[in-house]
Amino acid sequence: MWEPKIGDIRRAKGLQQNFVAKQINVSPQSLSAWENGDAFPKANYLFELAEFLEVEVGDLYEKQK
Structure with a gap:
């Protein structure tokens, strides 16, 4: 399981x-879902968000122990 950071x-x-959310062209609801672990962003949004x-993209999520 991965925990969003x-x-x-x-x-x-x-x-x-x-x-x-506005800077990466997504709704605040989408960003909230990503932050809460209710949804996972598509790859292009992962890169945009990290940038x-x-x-780094890998910093956005942490593997739970």
Whole structure:
């Protein structure tokens, strides 16, 4: 199982969810679902999100122990 770290990264950078969603052209509801682990983004959004947040794609999720 993979735990999303998207919200943690976003909050650490002081960014609002609505702002990030707008920058990568997704709805705030989609971003919220990704952050909560209710949905998984398509590959192109993973890359866009990682680039925008200035992290590696692998940093967006963490394998649960």
